[in-house]
Structure formats: C-alpha cells, structure tokens
Amino acid sequence: MDKDTLFSSFGKWVSTINFQQFKEHVEVLGHDKYTKKLTAKAYLLLFLHAQLHEKESLRAIADGVLDEDLQKILGFESISASQLSRKNNQVDPSLLAKIFLDLVQQIRCHMQQSQPCRMPLKIIDSTTIPLSLTNYKWATFRRTKSGVKLHLRLVFMDKGNVYPEKAVMTPANEHDRSQLEVLVDEKEAMYVFDRGYVDYETFDRFFDEGIFFASRLKKNAVTRTIETFEVPKDSPILSDSMVLLGTPQKRTENVFRLIETVDSQGNLIRIITNRFDLDAEDIGDIYRSRWAIELFFKWLKQHVRIKSFYGMSGTAVENQIYIALITYCLLVLVQLETNAKQSLLQLSRWLKALLWKPYEKWFQRIQFHSKKLARGTPSAV
Structure with missing residues (x-):
C-alpha cells in the first residue's frame, strides 16, 4: 500500500x-x-x-x-x-487462520487492559451453513442436502459486545459434542453452551480440572437430588439444588448444581453448572447471555457473505x-x-x-x- x-x-x-x-x-x-x-x-x-x-x-x-x-x-x-x-x-x-488468531490476540489485549480482573465469559455453539448438493457433493450430510458447520467460541465482553475467539469448520454431520473439548481449552474462563453439548464424562473432567461451565440440561435427564437450597420468594428462580447426574448404572462422580428458572416465554429452563459460589440469579443471567452467539451468527449471515460462496x-x-x-x-x-x-x-x-x-x-x-x-x-x- x-x-x-x-x-x-x-x-x-x-x-x-x-x-x-x-x-x-x-x-x-x-x-x-x-x-x-x-x-x-x-x-x-x-x-x-x-x-x-x-x-x-x-x-x-x-x-x-x-x-x-x-x-x-x-x-x-x-x-x-x-x-x-x-x-x-x-x-x-x-494462512488466514493465523491472521484471525493474531487479531483475536489483539482484541484480548485490549480487553485485559480495560477489564484486568474479570473472568472471561465464553459462549460455545455452532451454526450450519447449507450448500447446494449439486455443487458441493463433498459436503453431503443428508440425502438431499450439503452443508458445513462452523463451531465457534465467542467471548462476551462488557455491555454485550462480543468477538469470535476460536473457530473450527467441519462437515455439517459432525456432532457438536465432538468439538466441545477442542473449544474448551483454558481454565481461567466461564463457558456457556446449550444442551447439544451435554456429556456427563466431560462434565466430570471439567469439575476435576477446575473448568467452570453452565449448560442447559436435557428435559429427560435423570438427576438425584443431594441437597436443596433456599430460594427467595421474589426470585425468578424456581429451584436451586445440588445433584448427581445420570442413572445409578452410569452416574457422575461429582455433584453439580441444578437451577430451574423460566425464559421470557415462560418455558422451563434447567441449568447445570459447577459454580456454587454465585447466586442462582447470576447463573441464570450467565446462561441467558448465550443468546449473544445466536445474534452473532445472524449478524454474520446478514452483513458479510457466508450464505453463498465464491468457490x-x-x-x-x-x-x-x-x-x-x-x-x-x-x-x-x-x-x-x-x-x-x-x-x-x-x-x-x-x-x-x-x-x-x-x-x-x-x-x-x-x-x-x-x-x-x-x-x-x-x-x-
């Protein structure tokens, strides 16, 4: 230039x-x-x-x-x-991945200067990008469809701003859970993800290694209550308890915290976490921040070009x-x-x-x- x-x-x-x-x-x-x-x-x-x-x-x-x-x-x-x-x-x-990661490091340095003591909140999710079966046979994942999946780790900054920190691209038939351990690779952070990533063995490992997380639990998940915590009467939290996850034949080794609350439409949300040091309402707010990654994917698809490709x-x-x-x-x-x-x-x-x-x-x-x-x-x- x-x-x-x-x-x-x-x-x-x-x-x-x-x-x-x-x-x-x-x-x-x-x-x-x-x-x-x-x-x-x-x-x-x-x-x-x-x-x-x-x-x-x-x-x-x-x-x-x-x-x-x-x-x-x-x-x-x-x-x-x-x-x-x-x-x-x-x-x-x-070559482009190196540029992306270098820019991420620059953003991280900016954030560390402005928020030196704050534990980063990192959101994990994926989005499927559909492709034409005729032109992209190498990406076939259904009889009539092709597609790729972008697995992403997003950092939630102050005032709701976000930036992508790590990206992995796979065929669309790759299960989200297979990328969880790839995207969770740092201890000094709080990770948030949806029920598609639920894996009890991984949760036990996170607990043992001191990796903090919050995830939505599946509706049919079996739990065994160990202790119930008191919930304030005016709180949006319905219940707060300490539980074991899984059936007697295959149960977690560690105890986790199960928080039940409702979303904006009044639907029940069951949040599982290994954070016992925060208020239940704070955990609920942390999980709700997961919506930021949905907005990020929407932004990408609307304001840059990733829905159709040049090659x-x-x-x-x-x-x-x-x-x-x-x-x-x-x-x-x-x-x-x-x-x-x-x-x-x-x-x-x-x-x-x-x-x-x-x-x-x-x-x-x-x-x-x-x-x-x-x-x-x-x-x-």
Whole structure:
C-alpha cells in the first residue's frame, strides 16, 4: 500500500493485520512463488473489500477493480474472475487462520487492559451453513442436502459486545459434542453452551480440572437430588439444588448444581453448572447471555457473505468464512480503539461511505456521534 492508501479509512481498517508476519507465512507456503499479479496480499485485501461490500460473485469482485483507489492498493488495474477463482482455491486456509488468531490476540489485549480482573465469559455453539448438493457433493450430510458447520467460541465482553475467539469448520454431520473439548481449552474462563453439548464424562473432567461451565440440561435427564437450597420468594428462580447426574448404572462422580428458572416465554429452563459460589440469579443471567452467539451468527449471515460462496471447493469455503471472521475482528478493533458507542454495523456503513477518504474523517464521525450518545442526545445517522 502506498502512503496515501495507508492514511485512508480502508488503510486504517486493515492496518492491524501484521502484513510482515503474513508475508513470512506466504513465503513458507510458497504461494507467491510464480505469481506476477494476484499475490496473496492482494487477494486478502481484495476479498476483504468484497466482504465489506457483500459482493455477490467473483465477476462482481473483478468489476470492482475498476475503482482507481482500489487499483492503487492492489497494484494492478484489472483481474479476471477465473484468476480470482484459482487463487481462492490455492490459498491455504491456515494462512488466514493465523491472521484471525493474531487479531483475536489483539482484541484480548485490549480487553485485559480495560477489564484486568474479570473472568472471561465464553459462549460455545455452532451454526450450519447449507450448500447446494449439486455443487458441493463433498459436503453431503443428508440425502438431499450439503452443508458445513462452523463451531465457534465467542467471548462476551462488557455491555454485550462480543468477538469470535476460536473457530473450527467441519462437515455439517459432525456432532457438536465432538468439538466441545477442542473449544474448551483454558481454565481461567466461564463457558456457556446449550444442551447439544451435554456429556456427563466431560462434565466430570471439567469439575476435576477446575473448568467452570453452565449448560442447559436435557428435559429427560435423570438427576438425584443431594441437597436443596433456599430460594427467595421474589426470585425468578424456581429451584436451586445440588445433584448427581445420570442413572445409578452410569452416574457422575461429582455433584453439580441444578437451577430451574423460566425464559421470557415462560418455558422451563434447567441449568447445570459447577459454580456454587454465585447466586442462582447470576447463573441464570450467565446462561441467558448465550443468546449473544445466536445474534452473532445472524449478524454474520446478514452483513458479510457466508450464505453463498465464491468457490465450490472445501478450501474456497473455508477461506471465505475466515475472511468473514477477519472482517468482523477488524471492525471490533476499530470499535475498541475509538471507544465507539455505535454498533459494528454502523461503523461499517460509515467505513464504506468514507472508504478512500482520510481515516480522520471516519474517526471524527465515530467520536462525534459517540459523544452525543454518551450525553443522551439522539444521534441522526
């Protein structure tokens, strides 16, 4: 990127990517060994631009290169859809995974500075992305369907903001429970997940290793009550008890805490946890935060492009999902750097409107409207 581009809003947005480290990884993989035009860096920048603008096809991405400002950062004036397709199928997903994890580490450092003593709340879930059976036979999981599954660990930040921390992509027929131990790999955190991850042996191991969790228990789960705790009369908690999980033939070795409450529709929710140091209402609130990952998946599917893909190979699909996650993390880093009060969607709208303008204009708009929101003044956007 030239000097002018570095000072543009787009240049500032992507500036947190460690391009020197990226270049070293590219050299190790040999991706640019015989490349004269579409280098791995140009590919990354072009496809980030495509995600930001939700380009619908490779042809649309190629047509976007007619933009002279985009040409300056790419180093070429035209590209064909076939060239884009070849590169998209050649780039090793591990290259993009390294960028994603590096951005996650930067976000984590920001959060540790602002909340040094807080135990992270991490939400685990998955979403299935359906694919055409005709074009994606390698991802078949039903007689008439294909698809991939994105297993995700999401960190719940202050004020309900979130960021993805770890991602695993598998065929859609992979059971969620098989990825639980992959996504739970740190002790200093509180994990929240739904009943699809219930596994009594794993729960016992979590208890023994001091890994905190809260999960919804299945309706037909067998429990044996050891002790019942008193619940305040005005509490939304219906019951709070210490239990063993499972039948006499196959029962947990450790005791867990079972909390019964109701959701916003009045449906019964049974929450199992190994936290005995928190109020039952706090546990209920922690579990309800799991909804944040559903909203995150909804955001991804609505505001970046992961519902349809630019390529039909497994590599192309994985690359596109990683670039979507990188797009999200780059916006989170801007939000943290500017202390923005606006949503990521609003930040991205302003970014697209001021893409090639000096980045100060983008930041000034963010800060101006953040101050208005802090004062309680309605923000006209």
